[in-house]
Amino acid sequence: QLQLQESGSGLVKPSETLSLTCTVSGASISSSSYYWGWIRQPPGKELEWIGSISPSGTTYYNPSLKSRLTISVDTSQNQFSLRLTSVTAADTAVYYCARHGLSGTYVRTWFDPWGQGTLATVSS
């Protein structure tokens, strides 16, 4: 059964860098055509797509975050990661990783399944 688990910095100071990793179990990132994505949800607010990556490293980013964002993949560890620089309080959120649905439209698909999420708080 496919499972995703987020891990990383839970408390980050303003202007510093948020780093998170998603570890995939039950399937190999490199052996499929699935894209993998990050989504966040500020407390009590709606979902926001952050960006997505293919097993070969092709990335798509939310234009509103693109200048601060890097998503990478490590197929040897079966992980993909997120780095968000120059964070502010507005970046405080639960961060989810998820697999895209499989379709000829690649990243232009739904998300299933999702990890349980990890809360990242930006505070001094």
Add this chain to the structure above:
Amino acid sequence: DIVVTQSPDSLAVSLGERATINCKSSQSVFNSPNNRNYLAWYQQKPRQPPKLLFYWASTRESGVPDRFSGSGSGTDFTLTISSLQAEDVAVYYCQQYYSNPPAITFGQGTRLEIK
């Protein structure tokens, strides 16, 4: 970006009654070449990640009870629960994935409660 707006923001329905949630996109998410609407629905219960209910607007994910249905095309979509059960209390989100280059967006969510 395609803006996705849900209505209502919150909804209270009696057990056994029908619940209807609407989702409207700022531009059509229908793709003529493959005859598909690029829209998904999710259910999120407290302290849980979202759970996929429908993709391609009306394709039910495996394991989703058939009291749930997804419909609509173009810019207007509906999630219907035919007979509300207590376990259906949740926040429901729609998501469009039509934009190209990719710019996935979600609706603001609809909170469903028992009356």
